[in-house]
Amino acid sequence: MRQRILIVEDEEVIRKFSRVQLTKAGYEVFEAEDGEKAILQLGQHRFDLIICDIVMPNKDGWELMKEIKTSPKTRDVPIIVLTAKNRDSDMFKAYDLGAAYYIPKPFTKAQLFYGIDQIFGEHREPQNDIDISNQYDGADESVNEGKP
Amino acid sequence: MEKLRNQNRKKIILSLRWTVIIVTSYLILLDKGSITEVGSYCYLFVVAYILTNVVLTFLPGAWFSNLKLFYFLSLFDIGFVSLGMYLSQMVTTTDFYLVFFLIIILASISRNYKLLVVISGIIALIYGYLLYLWGLLGSESGVGYALRIPFIFIMSCFYGYIVQTFLKEKKRQFAVSEGKFRALFEHSYEGIIILKDSEFKISHLNREAERLTAHRRGDLVQRTVFDLFRPWERDKALHFLEEVAQKGGGRTDSLPLMRKDGTPVEVDLSIKRIDLGEETYFQVIFRDLTSLRILEKKIRENKRNLEAILDGIQDRISLVSPDYQILRVNKAVIEKHNSGYKELVGKKCFEAYYQRSLPCEKCPLTVTLQTRQASSSILRVPGLSATEQIFSYPISNEEGNMISIIIHYRDITQEQQLQEQLIRSEKLAGLGILTSGISHEINNPLSGVIGMAEIGLEEDDPFQIQGYFKDILNCGQRIQEITKGLSSYSKTAKTNEQTLVDIQEALESSLKMAQMSVKNRWVEVVKTFQPVQRIEADLGEIQLVFNHLITNAFQAIRGDRGRIILSISSSKDSVQVKVGDNGIGIPSKHLKKIFDPFFTTKTVGEGKGLGLNIAYRIITKYEGTIDVESDEGSGTTFSVEFPVRRGQE
Numbered sequence: 001m002r003q004r005i006l007i008v009e010d011e012e013v014i015r016k017f018s019r020v021q022l023t024k025a026g027y028e029v030f031e032a033e034d035g036e037k038a039i040l041q042l043g044q045h046r047f048d049l050i051i052c053d054i055v056m057p058n059k060d061g062w063e064l065m066k067e068i069k070t071s072p073k074t075r076d077v078p079i080i081v082l083t084a085k086n087r088d089s090d091m092f093k094a095y096d097l098g099a100a101y102y103i104p105k106p107f108t109k110a111q112l113f114y115g116i117d118q119i120f121g122e123h124r125e126p127q128n129d130i131d132i133s134n135q136y137d138g139a140d141e142s143v144n145e146g147k148p
Numbered sequence: 149m150e151k152l153r154n155q156n157r158k159k160i161i162l163s164l165r166w167t168v169i170i171v172t173s174y175l176i177l178l179d180k181g182s183i184t185e186v187g188s189y190c191y192l193f194v195v196a197y198i199l200t201n202v203v204l205t206f207l208p209g210a211w212f213s214n215l216k217l218f219y220f221l222s223l224f225d226i227g228f229v230s231l232g233m234y235l236s237q238m239v240t241t242t243d244f245y246l247v248f249f250l251i252i253i254l255a256s257i258s259r260n261y262k263l264l265v266v267i268s269g270i271i272a273l274i275y276g277y278l279l280y281l282w283g284l285l286g287s288e289s290g291v292g293y294a295l296r297i298p299f300i301f302i303m304s305c306f307y308g309y310i311v312q313t314f315l316k317e318k319k320r321q322f323a324v325s326e327g328k329f330r331a332l333f334e335h336s337y338e339g340i341i342i343l344k345d346s347e348f349k350i351s352h353l354n355r356e357a358e359r360l361t362a363h364r365r366g367d368l369v370q371r372t373v374f375d376l377f378r379p380w381e382r383d384k385a386l387h388f389l390e391e392v393a394q395k396g397g398g399r400t401d402s403l404p405l406m407r408k409d410g411t412p413v414e415v416d417l418s419i420k421r422i423d424l425g426e427e428t429y430f431q432v433i434f435r436d437l438t439s440l441r442i443l444e445k446k447i448r449e450n451k452r453n454l455e456a457i458l459d460g461i462q463d464r465i466s467l468v469s470p471d472y473q474i475l476r477v478n479k480a481v482i483e484k485h486n487s488g489y490k491e492l493v494g495k496k497c498f499e500a501y502y503q504r505s506l507p508c509e510k511c512p513l514t515v516t517l518q519t520r521q522a523s524s525s526i527l528r529v530p531g532l533s534a535t536e537q538i539f540s541y542p543i544s545n546e547e548g549n550m551i552s553i554i555i556h557y558r559d560i561t562q563e564q565q566l567q568e569q570l571i572r573s574e575k576l577a578g579l580g581i582l583t584s585g586i587s588h589e590i591n592n593p594l595s596g597v598i599g600m601a602e603i604g605l606e607e608d609d610p611f612q613i614q615g616y617f618k619d620i621l622n623c624g625q626r627i628q629e630i631t632k633g634l635s636s637y638s639k640t641a642k643t644n645e646q647t648l649v650d651i652q653e654a655l656e657s658s659l660k661m662a663q664m665s666v667k668n669r670w671v672e673v674v675k676t677f678q679p680v681q682r683i684e685a686d687l688g689e690i691q692l693v694f695n696h697l698i699t700n701a702f703q704a705i706r707g708d709r710g711r712i713i714l715s716i717s718s719s720k721d722s723v724q725v726k727v728g729d730n731g732i733g734i735p736s737k738h739l740k741k742i743f744d745p746f747f748t749t750k751t752v753g754e755g756k757g758l759g760l761n762i763a764y765r766i767i768t769k770y771e772g773t774i775d776v777e778s779d780e781g782s783g784t785t786f787s788v789e790f791p792v793r794r795g796q797e
Contacts, residue, residue, distance in 0.1 A: 013596030013619050020603045055588065057670035058708055084591035106594035109602045 002028040003048040003120070008038040008064060009082065010056040014105075018051070021109055022116075035059025039067060047077050049119060051112075054083040054090065065097045078119045082107070155425070158212040161221065162204055168225065168250070169197045172232045197228060222267065226250065230274055261312045268304035272297050339415070341373065343430040348373045348389055351429070360415070360436055362408040373432065378406045389430060392419045405434065414441045464557040467543075470517055472496045472507060475552055497555065502529070512540040516553055520544075525771075526560070534561045567765050568644070574762050575688050585664030589630050593623035633657060648682035649690050651716055651723055651790075658694035659714065666702040671710035680718040681792045689766045696759035697727040697786050703750075704731025704784060713785075721792055722772075728785035734778040742776065763788075 005027045009015045012033075019029045030045065032038035036058045038050070050068065054061035061081065068074045078100035083090060094102045101115040173194040204221075211217050229250045250271060276297040279285050284293045333340060339357035341350055350368050358365055361376055368375075373389070374382045381403060388401050398420035404412035415434040422429045458465055458478040467476040477492050485492065485501065497513070498504040507514055512523035524539040539556040597620050604616040655677075663669040683690075701712045713728040734742060741747045743764040748757030767774045771791050778784040 011592045011596065013623060014592065014599060016619065017596070017599035017603045017616075021599070024606075055667070055669075057668075060667065084588040084595070105591040106598050108598055 002026060004028045004030065004045065005049045005051060005116075006030045006032060006038060006041055006045075006047045007051045008032045008035065008056070008061070009051070009053040010034055011053070014053075014082075018112070021112065025113070035061065035064035035067075038064055042068065042071075042074055047074075049116065050077055050079045051082055052079055054081065054085050054094075062093070062097065065094075065099065069098045080115050080119065082112075155209045158204075158207075158209045161212060162201060165201045165204070165221075165225070168229065169194075169201055172229060173197065193228075193232060197232075200224070200228075226267070226271065226274075230278075234278070261308060264308040264312075265305055268301050268308070271304070272301040275300055337435075339434045339436075341368075341376075341432045341434075343373050343389075343432060345428060346393060348386075348430065357434075360407075360413055360434070361405055376405050377403070378410075378412060388417070388419055392421050392430065393428070396421050396423075402437070414438050463559075466497060466555045466557075467552050468497050468513065468555055469552055470550055472498060472513065474500060481557075512538050513553055513555060516540040516542050517550070520550055526769075534559055535564050536560065567769075570758075571689060571692065571762060571766060572644075574758065575692055583634075585661070586630055586634055589664050590627050593626040596620070596623035597627075633660060644686055644688075646684055646686055649685045649687050650682055651680055651690070651725060652677050654687060654690045655694050655714055655716065655725060658691045659698055661691070662695050662698040662702060666699060668702055668705060668710065671702060671705050671712055674711060674713045676713070676715040678717045680716055680723045683723060683770070683790045683792055685770055685790070689769075693763040693766050693788065694725070694727070696763045697788070700759065700786075701727055701729035701731065701784070704729050704733070706732060718792070723790045723792055725788045725790075726785055727788075728783060730783040733780040733782055733784055734776070735780050736778075739776065739778060743774070 005022055007015055007018050007022075007029060009018070009031075010033050015031050015033070019031065022029045030041055030047070032041050034056045038052070039059070041047075042050075052061045052064060056064075061083065065079060065081075068077065068079065079098065080101040080103060081094040081099040082103050082105065083094070084105040091102050091104075100119050103111055103115050177190065177194065207217075276285075276294075279293050279297070284290065287293075333352075334354050336354055336356060339360045340352075340354045341357050342352040343349060344351040349370055349372055351370075353365060353368055358368075361368070363376075374385055377385045384403060388399060388403070392399055398418060400416060400418045402414075402416050404414050407413055414437040416437055418431075418433040420431045420433075422431055459480075461478060462480055464481040464484055465478045466474055466481055468474050474493050474495055474497055477489065481492065482489055487500075492500050498507050498511075502508060508527060510525045510527060512525045515521075515523035515525075520542055522539065522541045524537060526535060526537050528535050537558045537560045539558075541554045541556070542550045543552045543554060545551045600616045600619045600623070604613050604620075607613050607616065659673065698712070698714075702710075705712070709730070711730050713726070715724075715726045715728075717724050717726075738747075738749065743760050744757075745761040746757040747761075750757075764774055767788055767790070773789045775787045775789075776784065777787070
């Protein structure tokens, strides 16, 4: 089963090339243009990775991350923060909120895939084989491991 | 008055007696031939009688008001005329006339009717006795003579009655008119004292004079007026009175009177000399000035206080008339212009202060003269590098007419320099915020360029590659837009050039700039722009104003139903810009303070509380206005108005 990635990004161009690159790499790619749409997607599907922008209309990346990390269903899904707000303080904030990786914009394909490899290197086990309760138990641990 | 009456009485008595003397003497001398042996007595009688009246002529008039003299004269005349009748003897017709004359004299000069009746009775009896002596009663025509006795009595009573009635009526009329004048005198609101003769003795005083001096009337009459002055002021009072006594006319002086208890009472004395016949009177009229003096003192104190306040103010303050003439200046003006008070007062303000021949352009006084309202303006002092803020406030009299204008000059050179610095630093700070916002704005399309190029390199389908190139081009153009805006912005941050600013352009670029630095940049922005005139200003400053207002609007919006309304419109001589939002609004208790420096409701780090203050400073610098309307919970609208000068565009 292909791994599912949700790209949450208001910039259409970024969504477009990321989709092309990730699809070519064999991932199943879903898109959301803002935080609220992402929540809808998260309610409908199960994802292995979320790539999330920060500055977005309706619901920004910070709020989205908070919701993902507080919901039992999604708290274990690793998040890569992708943002043009490339101040150090933003990076720290991202990791504090539970991001697994941080990629500052502008970024290259190599940077993106390095980040994804970092995640999936640590989370090799296919997520769909773990039942909800197990996922629930190991949640805190996995998040902590995700931290640098 | 009294003296005049005495004089009249004297004249009447003397002339009546002269008549009696002449008639009596004539009658006696007419019979001289028949009584030769006693003729010498007759002459003696006539001379003696004339002499009595000559003596009376030299007696003082006042004696004639004395009843004793009157009774004495009555008895004396009765005796003398009776003697005359005796001397004339037997002249039957003559004696009757003599008696009749006597009756007339008595009736005329008598004041007492009862006395007249008694005297008439006595005369009638004497006459009867004389007739008996002469043996006329026993003659053939004795009855005719006897009838004369009651006739004399009745005639004198009747005549006396007529005279009395006439006199009474006269007296009554006199009493009425005297009463009127006395009432006027008594009830005057001014104290009146009548002095008599050169000794200045008090002869009359009215009620108010009694009240003011606290003396009783009886205590003052016949005392000299100087007793009413304090000892060390008596010479002064004497000097006033003597001057009036010598030169006549009158004079008014301010000299306190002394009350009975020795305390002074402030009065204005009007002294007038009044000549009545030979007598000289002085009328002294005075009014109580105590309350007036207290008021004057208060006014003087207030004046001193005001002067002290004015002089204590370090700013220059002038009072000028509506024709620009300086009426009064404070110490700061004198020091600034290195001149004297008297040299400045009376000159035109523009001549004295700015060496001009015409009022200054933009002078607030000119505005105040037209509008009757307070006004202010900022003037660059010609020839000096100073800047002054000038306020003018109209002063009206009770009828509402403008009588003078207060002009308040403040040297704001330093303040202006500081303000310029503040605005400049704020522009640079804005640039800093902008730079971080811009890096975000650029990084997004830049990511697009890199990402699209990368997938393009791996793509074989030329149709797809063409699409990627289009995307790359779009991203590149977006970056170009941003850097263009940035360069214009950084330029305005550094220069202070005044150019003709397109308000719409400034508002749009400010919106873009604000959107880069706020979180909720996707809030709907409604624009209603009318074409308006350009205004002469520093673009950077105008953008700073708009940026602060728009940023605030974005920050006020919570949730996703936000909307910002930007509008531009114009009227005859101004351009209006409105920045409205439907955000949280401003609590009414904060509305008055929002333009104050360092007033903020934001947390530390979010805002310094300078944004609106700087906006206000910039707007007032361009003589514009800024207003705010806000309802807590439903939104806020800031309205900015810039004046457009004629001859522009």
